[in-house]
Amino acid sequence: MHPDIPIPPEPIVERAFSRMTEPFPWPGGARCAVMLTFDFDAETLWFSRDPENVNRPGILSQGIYGGRVGVHKVLDLMQEQETPATFFVPGWTAERYPQAVERILSEGHELGHHGYLHEWIDPKFPELEEEALDRGLASLLKVGGIRPKGFRSPAGESSPNMIRLLSEKGFLYDSTLMDGIVPYRHVLAGGTPGPVELPWHWSIDDAPYALFAVRNPRPIMTNSHILEVWLDEFREIYSWGGLVNVVMHPQISGRPSRIAMMRTFIQEVRKLPGVWFARGAEVAEAFVGAEKSSARS
Numbered sequence: 001m002h003p004d005i006p007i008p009p010e011p012i013v014e015r016a017f018s019r020m021t022e023p024f025p026w027p028g029g030a031r032c033a034v035m036l037t038f039d040f041d042a043e044t045l046w047f048s049r050d051p052e053n054v055n056r057p058g059i060l061s062q063g064i065y066g067g068r069v070g071v072h073k074v075l076d077l078m079q080e081q082e083t084p085a086t087f088f089v090p091g092w093t094a095e096r097y098p099q100a101v102e103r104i105l106s107e108g109h110e111l112g113h114h115g116y117l118h119e120w121i122d123p124k125f126p127e128l129e130e131e132a133l134d135r136g137l138a139s140l141l142k143v144g145g146i147r148p149k150g151f152r153s154p155a156g157e158s159s160p161n162m163i164r165l166l167s168e169k170g171f172l173y174d175s176t177l178m179d180g181i182v183p184y185r186h187v188l189a190g191g192t193p194g195p196v197e198l199p200w201h202w203s204i205d206d207a208p209y210a211l212f213a214v215r216n217p218r219p220i221m222t223n224s225h226i227l228e229v230w231l232d233e234f235r236e237i238y239s240w241g242g243l244v245n246v247v248m249h250p251q252i253s254g255r256p257s258r259i260a261m262m263r264t265f266i267q268e269v270r271k272l273p274g275v276w277f278a279r280g281a282e283v284a285e286a287f288v289g290a291e292k293s294s295a296r297s
């Protein structure tokens with residue numbers, strides 16, 4: 001064995017109930033579930049990746065666009081298209097943009113947890129994971145008056161400790177990992193059931209295609225490029241009977257031409273029969289229901 005390559009620990013998930021390659025039994029006979037999710041990071045996206053960014057108004061202004069304009073344009077579109085959405089919001093962002101949080105809730109969308117300062121998980125400091133979780137919970141309670149059912153970890157990273165904490169704090173679901181097409185349930189150390197996982201993937205996220213940073217420049221893709229990947233993913237996941245968990249950011253998908261693209265995406269998705277547009281908590285509850293009926297049978 002190569003001495004320098006460490007072996008990862010045991011998987012933090014167990015594929016207990018769901019057969020991961022079979023169509024999921026969606027409620028009402030739906031063929032697939034589509035979650036429109038928005039990681040409403042605003043400025044936290046920028047200062048969590050580099051603390052020096054707090055002193056760079058130009059960089060921060062990209063995030064401010066998300067809080068001032070983007071999130072409201074996204075909400076307008078959800079209203080126009082009559083589609084429910086899930087917003088994962090860091091506590092700091094909720095405190096900075098309370099009007100957006102108020103709109104998210106009063107217009108019937110779901111508010112989920114996304115850290116306090118959009119902290120990137122470092123498994124060397126497990127105590128910081130709990131602190132961020134608690135601070136985020138306190139903010140969402142203070143600003144939105146709710147206790148979120150769902151959590152998405154910033155930057156697509158998690159830890160066994162975080163999954164355990166989510167369970168301990170009573171979260172119904174997590175939506176951070178990329179190891180499936182249908183929901184499944186985590187199994188914690190010792191075999192106890194953990195939260196439901198709602199998997200996603202970078203290919204149906206707006207950031208890899210359109211998040212530009214001067215220090216890490218990437219090409220900015222055209223709408224037709226993004227739409228092609230997203231719709232191809234959607235059509236195949238539809239035929240697999242899976243979950244299409246689209247990850248967007250108001251500061252990216254709230255740009256004018258991207259709003260138009262999202263409208264086209266929703267309209268194309270609607271053309272197929274049996275598409276269930278759902279919030280994260282509804283998808284997780286559908287999983288719980290299927291789990292119960294499979295235990296009975």
Ligand code: ZN
Nearest residue numbers: 039041154155
């Ligand atoms: Zn984020």
